[in-house]
């Protein structure tokens with residue numbers, strides 16, 4: 001029950017993998033020790049990305065001193081063949097490997113984005129070449145957009161998919177996860193804690209594991225936090241009635257203010273990446289305060305200040321979130337907590 005085959009890749013892994021986001025926000029020594037500890041305990045699948053700053057490098061350092069076989073997955077947000085191959089070369093260097101098991105097109109969010117990936121000269125072409133050259137074993141894709149994921153599964157170009165899946169974001173279990181499994185596409189479920197919002201490891205992990213044959217990748221930055229999650233994984237995954245009630249309570253609490261990152265509210269007339277702004281507090285918690293100073297968030301925050309309150313996004317959000325109000329609230333929070341001395 002605790003091991004699975006990742007779809008048509010044929011790779012067998014423990015269902016509880018390690019996500020490489022949180023190790024960016026601590027000192028290198030702690031990050032490396034945390035990864036080593038996880039591997040020593042039995043983790044044999046690690047997911048990271050070119051986009052996670054120091055993560056690949058730290059994982060590379062951690063794995064240098066272990067003989068244990070660990071399946072590695074990384075990803076790139078590049079959309080062209082040349083750019084993705086360049087990113088892959090950097091990933092290999094940072095991870096200190098000459099081969100990566102799974103390389104994924106990262107955060108493909110809409111049809112245009114996807115079209116670019118699969119067109120001649122696109123990232124997919126570059127990854128197919130890399131696979132032929134023996135630099136990677138399999139090609140995957142990640143997206144928060146379930147409509148798009150449906151099309152991706154129909155097209156059949158990718159061997160693994162990564163989707164959001166938690167009790168605050170349960171939609172993937174209705175169609176996408178079963179469809180992927182039916183098509184023998186490996187499913188990696190991200191955001192079991194909904195990006196840090198769910199503060200109950202036991203509930204989050206048990207819920208995420210409640211769907212069989214999918215891998216989860218909870219990331220942590222310390223050995224203690226890892227042990228806490230790992231012990232849940234080793235125990236029974238059945239939710240008690242009390243835990244189910246607790247989950248219902250949390251769902252109610254976040255129903256009208258939690259952005260599910262689906263991007264259905266786009267396009268915004270002011271080009272505001274709405275999901276990024278609505279998830280700002282949690283992103284800062286996960287990536288550290290420096291996140292707000294990086295180019296993409298910085299530009300996005302500047303755009304968010306010019307929300308015209310046109311209301312177009314309101315009709316498009318299937319969760320009826322009060323988007324312009326939430327944007328204002330998040331920017332105000334940012335000003336109060338970061339930009340003011």
Ligand code: SF4
Pocket residue numbers: 267268269270271272274306307308309310311312313314323324327
């Ligand atoms: S209300 Fe603001 S966020 Fe929504 S579409 Fe208009 S400008 Fe964009």
Ligand code: SF4
Pocket residue numbers: 258259260261262263264265266274275278316317318319321323
């Ligand atoms: S605001 Fe609504 S539509 Fe837009 S990404 Fe969030 S949940 Fe999806």
